[in-house]
Amino acid sequence: MVDIPKESAETRRHPRIAVVWSVLSAEIERFAAGTGATMRILDVGGGSGGFAVPLAELGHDVTVVEPSANALASLRQRAADAGVTDRVEAVQADADELLDVADPGSADLVLCHSVLEMVDYPDTALDMLAKVCAPGGAVSILVANRIAAVLGKALSGQFGTALDLLVHVDGVNEGRDTIKRRFETATLTALVGGSGLVTEQVHGVGVVSDLVPSPAAQAETGTGEALREFELATASRVPFRDMATHIHLLARRPMR
Numbered sequence: 001m002v003d004i005p006k007e008s009a010e011t012r013r014h015p016r017i018a019v020v021w022s023v024l025s026a027e028i029e030r031f032a033a034g035t036g037a038t039m040r041i042l043d044v045g046g047g048s049g050g051f052a053v054p055l056a057e058l059g060h061d062v063t064v065v066e067p068s069a070n071a072l073a074s075l076r077q078r079a080a081d082a083g084v085t086d087r088v089e090a091v092q093a094d095a096d097e098l099l100d101v102a103d104p105g106s107a108d109l110v111l112c113h114s115v116l117e118m119v120d121y122p123d124t125a126l127d128m129l130a131k132v133c134a135p136g137g138a139v140s141i142l143v144a145n146r147i148a149a150v151l152g153k154a155l156s157g158q159f160g161t162a163l164d165l166l167v168h169v170d171g172v173n174e175g176r177d178t179i180k181r182r183f184e185t186a187t188l189t190a191l192v193g194g195s196g197l198v199t200e201q202v203h204g205v206g207v208v209s210d211l212v213p214s215p216a217a218q219a220e221t222g223t224g225e226a227l228r229e230f231e232l233a234t235a236s237r238v239p240f241r242d243m244a245t246h247i248h249l250l251a252r253r254p255m256r
């Protein structure tokens with residue numbers, strides 16, 4: 001039994017991403033029930049370690065593949081502050097180079113959070129995620145949802161931009177967006193299926209948490225826990241699921 005550090009536990013309970021941690025925690029328990037061993041986790045585009053470090057704090061070995069030197073520097077600092085330097089490996093590489101830095105079938109759990117929006121070819125990236133995942137292992141994917149972006153713009157009165165996002169083939173505001181594409185549940189599921197991975201769970205992440213007062217204000221008024229419960233209750237329910245700011249998908253690599 002691993003002692004869960006307080007900071008890690010708080011990160012995992014944050015209302016906005018509670019459902020992602022709930023799915024990851026279940027996957028960790030599933031793995032432990034099968035082998036009882038430490039997981040080998042690969043976090044592609046893992047940034048400064050927002051997921052990697054709490055996972056290492058839970059006792060797992062995490063390799064972060066990330067092109068940004070600045071993000072890797074922050075990751076190393078975060079890992080040092082959390083006392084998990086020995087369980088976090090930082091590798092500077094792009095998702096396109098994944099098979100140059102990770103062996104096929106080498107990860108029990110692969111994370112690719114908020115990255116498929118940025119890569120040149122999401123289908124190629126997904127093929128590589130599937131290859132580095134061990135047979136029977138899981139791939140956790142988090143992407144921006146076009147529907148939420150359209151609604152967000154419309155609700156703030158930016159109807160022209162909302163319509164642009166609605167009709168653009170990739171759900172972006174051409175030339176003014178920082179990302180290359182947004183996804184919808186159906187398109188993401190189809191893309192994942194094309195890589196040979198089998199989708200097991202789809203959740204909405206941030207059904208309303210970006211539309212309500214800030215986390216600090218929620219903590220002060222005591223609504224943070226209620227918001228967390230609301231997010232967890234609506235995350236898998238259509239249409240709430242499909243309106244959330246992000247879509248989380250857990251897929252599995254078949255055993256053969």
Ligand SMILES: C[S@@+](CC[C@H](N)C(=O)[O-])C[C@H]1O[C@@H](n2cnc3c(N)ncnc32)[C@H](O)[C@@H]1O
Nearest residue numbers: 045046047050068071094095113114115118119
């Ligand atoms: C929004 S951040 C997400 C960081 C982390 N996955 C998380 O959820 O906290 C996106 C990250 O993807 C990285 N990135 C951008 N293009 C990439 C690519 N082609 N391959 C791999 N990572 C990329 C960025 O450097 C950045 O760290």
